[in-house]
Amino acid sequence: MFKNSREICEFHDNLINKVDLIIENLMITKYSQYPNEQSKLNTYRDTLISKIKEIERFNLQNYKNVNSIFGYVFEIENQKSIFKGDLPIILLLTKLNLPEEVIKCLEMSDLKTTIFKNKLILNIFEKLLDKNDGNFIIDLSVIEKNIENSLLIQAEYIDRNDLDFLPKLLNMSKLNSLQLDLYKSQFIPKNVFINFENLPQLTIEYFSGSYEPFNFEYLKNLTHLTLKQNHIIKLENEVLNGLENLEHLILKNNQIKLLRENAFSSLLKLKELRLEDNLLDEIENGVFNGLVNLEILELINNGIKFLKGNAFNDLINLKSFTLYEQDLSEIENYLFDGLKNIENLKIQGNEINLFEKNFFNNFTNIKELIIYNCNLSNLDNYVLNGFKNLELLILHSNKINTLKGKFFSSLINLKELRFSNNIITKIEKGAFNGLVNLEIFLLDYNGKEILMKKDSFIDLINLKKLNLSYIHISYFVPKTFNGLKNLEHLLLNKIKLKSLKPKSFTELNNLKVLELNSSNISKLKNDAFYGLDGLEHLFLNKNQIQKLIPNSFRHLNNLKKLFLDDSQISYIENNAFDGLICLEYLTLDYNFISSFKANVFYDLKNLKELNLYYNRINTLESNVFTGLINLKNLVLRNNNLELLKAFVFIHLKNLKSLDISYNLISTIENNAFNGLINLEKLDLNNNKIETLNPYIFSELSKLKRIDLSKNKISTIEVNAISELINLEDLNLSYNQLMSLESNKFVHLKNLKNLNLMANRISIIEESAFSGLINLGVLDIQENQIVSLSHRSFNGLDNLRTLKLCRNKISAINDRAFDDLFNLEHLELNYNEIETLKNKLFKNLKNLKFLNLNYNKISTIEIDSFSDLSSLENLELESNRLELLNEKTFSYLKNLKKVCFKHNSISFLEDGLFNGLENLEYIDFQIINDYVETDMELQEANEMMNENKENLLVCDRSNEAENCNELCGTNHENQDNIIVVDSNDKEEETNKETAQNNNENEEQNTSMNDYEAGLINALDLIEQSPSAQLNSQAIQTNSNNNLIISPDASPFIRPIANSLLNRSNPSTELSANHVVSITTETNQEQCTSNSPTST
Structure with a gap:
């Protein structure tokens, strides 16, 4: 810390010379033999000096006067700034009489203190530092620029002068929000807010005392006040005096038992008042006197049992009123008479039938009415008279059993109507008269059976969505949906239909989505969907259809998606899909289909995706897929196929993805894949294939990915995969291959990933990988390879990753890796290697990761790693090493991590880590009485020092x-x-x-x-x-x-x-x-x- 400007200037004047002196000394003594490090030092020197010169713009010579504005100038290291920017910062402060504890904390970048005021100062400093993160000089001397949007103050107690320092540090006029968490305080002195005249938002939580009159009188511009989780029992009338601009008041989770007359009368501009989770028994007359501008009132879970008739008389401009009071048992008749401008009314959780006493007669402007869980039952026709502006009506979770005729006749502007979760059994004729503008009607979850009559919805001419799910509807009489000419979405899920009769939906010409899931449908009769010319999505999942007969979907000329999952379908007759000329997506998953007739999908000319997984399909004939000329994705996984016959896919010219995994396929006939000239992805994993015959994949010239894993393949015949000239990913893992013959993959010039994991390979012949000029990843782990010969990996010039772990490798030819010039990742762990010979990895100049864990290595010759100049991670865990020569790692200049724990090392030679200037992590163990450690960057750097x-x-x-x-x-x-x-x-x-x-x-x-x-x-x-x-x-x-x-x-x-x-x-x-x-x-x-x- 500099205590005066003279010290600052002297420090600054000498700093550049000192930098040059130290750099020169380092160049001579420590880095004389490291040109790269010398270059870095020069770069750092230039950066530092340019930053030091930034101090000059403050013209420090002008502040030599002891009365200058700079009371303190700290040069500190702020952790967050330095971690990101790698530069120290200078913090300039105004004349704050900071306690010594704060000064020490700042100097040490330690923001921990038990003193409330000091802690607050430090927290503010931290926020300001974060905002200036990365700057070399942080100037906090101009208060107007020290802007903080919000401030959280947590304290057990607060005194009148505890916040007096804030104007000397922050621009108080820009502070937008203050939150006080007062855990033990019983008293809030009003002077504590004397400097917050411009504060707009204040929240006080956990205060256990009582508020005094005029507590907030200094907060002249406060607009939002939240008193939450306090222990307020009563709110005296003068407590809120002085808050002349308050617009929002929230009193939540308190213990308020009493609100007196005129409790809020001084809040003339109040627009929102929320009283939630208090202990109020009743609201007396006059409590809301004076709130002539109040627009939003919420009374939620306060325990209110009684509301007097004049309680809301002054709320002449109230627009939104929420009343969720479960204990409310009595309301006087004229309670709402003064609420003539109400637009939104929400009432929940009481047993008062508000409709019986004409409570809403004056609500001529109401737009939203929500009455939830209030045990409403019989509703007379006249109760909604006069609600001509109502747009949303929700009567959810009541006990309404009948929708009477003309009940909604006056609601000419209603757009959404929800009657979910009632017990409606009857809809009288003319019930929806007048609802000419209704767009959404939800009648779902009404438990008993509803008898649908002709013209039940005749008046809903503009309805777009109708939900009748989860109710008992045995059948639809003709013209049930008459009048719904604009309906787009009809939900009939789980309605327990006994049958779907012909022409049930004749009137729904514009319907786009029809949901009939879990509706007990056992048969699709001809003309069941007559009239649905515009339907695009049809859901028939989880029914008992069993059989699709001809013309089941006739008239659905515009259908694009058809869902028939889990519907017990076992048989599909020809022409079942007749008429679906626009269908693009068909799913028949989780059914009981075992076979298909020829041409069963013939009419689906535009089908793009066909899902048939989890059926019982055991055979496919060559003409099953006739007509699917645009199919791009076919899924047949999890069936019982044992044989793929010749030409079975001959008609699928545009197919790009074919999934036949998880079947029982053991035989693939020649020409089985003929016709798949555009196939890019083939999945055959988890079958029982033993041999890949010659030309088995002929015509698959565009195939990019094939998965043959988890079969029983032991033989790949000559030319079995020679046609796959564009293949990029070949997975043969978990098979029974025993050897890799020469030129086996010679034609796969575009292959990037080859997975041979978990076979029985013991021999890799010379040139086994010849031709794989673009291979990037080769995985041969978990095989039985014993040795690696001179030409084992010949031709893999672009290989980046080689995995040989979990084999039985004990012998590696000195030139085994000669061709792997670009290898970056090599795994040899879990083998039986005993010795690492000199120059073993001599051509692996790009190798970054080498894993030799869990071998039997007892000897590492001095030049074993001599060519691994790019190596960053070396793993030698769990071997039999007893000694590491001081030059073992000397060539690994880029090494960042090394692990050699769980060996037999009893001593570390001096200089073992010399020159490893990039080393960040050492994981080792010294046995007997041993040192076991994970060493981070700085410890490792110290060990690297020479001499x-x-x-x-x-x-x-x-x-x-x-x-x-x-x-x-x-x-x-x-x-x-x-x-x-x-x-x-x-x-x-x-x-x-x-x-x-x-x-x-x-x-x-x-x-x-x-x-x-x-x-x-x-x-x-x-x-x-x-x-x-x-x-x-x-x-x-x-x-x-x-x-x-x-x-x-x-x-x-x-x-x-x-x-x-x-x-x-x-x-x-x-x-x-x-x-x-x-x-x-x-x-x-x-x-x-x-x-x-x-």
Whole structure:
């Protein structure tokens, strides 16, 4: 922290020179042999200096006066900003008398504090920092620019001056919303809102006290007030005084028992009032006095039992009224007399028959009336008289049993009518008189049988949707639907029809969708759909049709989709689909069909998709699909086919996808696929095919994907797949192939993916993959391959992924991978490899992933990985390694992750990770008394440093004689080395941590502002884009050694070394690593504690 402008200017003036000095020193000492890193350093230098120069635009020299507007200038590392932008930021603040705790939290990027005011300040800072994320300089000195839309304040108690600081930090005129969560507070001082004069929205939750008169008088411009989950028992009349511009008031989940007369009289502009989940017994007269501009009133679950006659007299402009009160038992007759402008009325959950007492006589402007679950039964004809503007009427879940004649006669503008879930059994003649504009009518879920009469819907001339589902309708008399000339969607699901008589829908010329699912239909008689000339979608799922007879769908000339799933169909006669000249989609899934007659689909000239899965089809004749000239997708999966006869698909010239999976096919006759000249996808998996005969796929020249997995294929005859010249994906997994002969796939020049997983392959002949010039993925895992020869993968020049795991490979020829120049992913795990020879992977210069887990590897020759310059991930888990030579990984300059746990390694040689500057993750284990760890980026970076010794050091010298052998530590000289404690001594660890805290504070005090600023500002130079920084960069231990945190940037180390060398030029800084120590013998585990950050 800089406490005056002079320090800022001095820091800025010297910063660029210091950057150049340090860069030059790094170039000479650390990166002299790494040209690429030198280039990166120069790039970082240019970026940093350009950012440093941004400070000049603030003209800091003008602020040398102690009375300048800059009270504090912090140079801090904000985690979110740095993680995204890799740059430090400078935060400029105005003269806020910040508590010391806040200053420390800002400097340490630690926003945790228990003090309410400090916590709030820090939370606001965090929001403002997020908005300026990525900027090198964040200037918060101009209050007008510090705009925050919403503010959440959570506190147990709040005092009158707790929010006084806000105008010095935020532009209060732009604050749109404030929420106060007051968990234990019993009192809200009115002065707490003195700075919120322009606030439009306020929410107070969890307040357990009482509101005082004039509590909100300073909120002159408040428009929205929500008091939610408070413990309000009564609301005094003067509590809301001063809220002269309030428009929305929500009192929800409180305990209000009493509202006095004139409770809201001061709220002259109020438009919305919600009283929900309170404890009100009644609403007295005069409670709503003065609310002449109220438009929305909601009374929901308040426990109201009685409403007096004059309760709503002043609500002359009310437009929407919701009354959901289950305990309401009494209403005076003239209760709604004053609500002449009501447009929307919702009433739910009481047993008052509002129609019996003419409550709605004055509702001449009402547009929506919803009466739900109110036990309404008999409705007289006159009750809706005068509702000429009504557009929506919902009488859902009542006990209405009869729709009487002329009941709706006055509703000339009604558009939607819902009578769902009643007990209607009778519709009288003329019941729908007057509903000339009705478009939607829902009569579903009426339990008992409804007798449909002739002309039942005669007056609904503009109806578009009619739902009669889930009611008992035995049959439709002729002309039941007379008059519905504009009906487009008719739902008759689960209506328990006894039969579908001819010409049942004669009048529905414009119907587009007809649903008859689960309706007990057992037979489709001729002319059943007569008159449905415009029908496009017909649903007949889950019926008992059993047989489709000729002309079942005659007259459906425009039908596009027909659904006949799960309807017990076992037989389809010829001409059953006669007339369906426009049908594009037909589904017959989950039926009992075993065979088809010839030409059964002949009339479906425009059919594009035919689904026949989950039937019992056991044979297909060659002329079954005659006429399907436009079919593109045929699904026959999950049937009982055993044989595919010749020319069975001969007529499907335009078919693109054929699925015959999950059948019993063992034999495919020659020419079975003839005619499929446009087929692109063929699925034959899960059958019983044993042999692929020559030219079995002839004419499938456009096929791109074929799935033959999970068959019993043991032989692929010569030329069996030679015609598949455009094939891109071939799946032969889970078969019984024993060898791969030469030139087996030579004609598949466009193949990209070949899956041979889980066969019995033990031999790969030379040139087995010849011709596969575009193959990208080869999967041969789970076979019985013992060795890889010189030319095993000859011709796979473009292979990217090779999977050889779970074989029995023990011998690999030195040149086995010579042709795999572009290989990026190689899996050899779960084999029997014992030795990795020099130059084994010599041509795999593009390999990024190598998996050798679960082999028997005991030896890795020094140059085994010498050519793997692009390798990023190396897996060596669960082998028999006892030693890793210091040069084992030396060639892997791009390695990011290495795993060699579960081996027999008892010692890690010094320099094992030298030069691996991209390494991010090390997963290893040292057996006996072993170290097992997952190491993240910063720990790995520390281990990579050259000229460092004993990076992991344990202090078991007092307890284990062989400790020096196990961990390689010289316990006699541990100056400037982090100690990794392997003992379970929690008490001693805590004492040491406390001591470190005290000494860290002393050490930190001794570091001047220049040094702290220099370390933070220059931290980015060696920072990689994936690394995270924090301000806990330098620490001290009990011996006053300066120590680097695992989370620090590697570049901090040379800076810190330079500081340390001022007092002791011979010392050099080491790194600490937080690791988990596990002992095999006693299975105890403990974690070392890093010294506490200053």
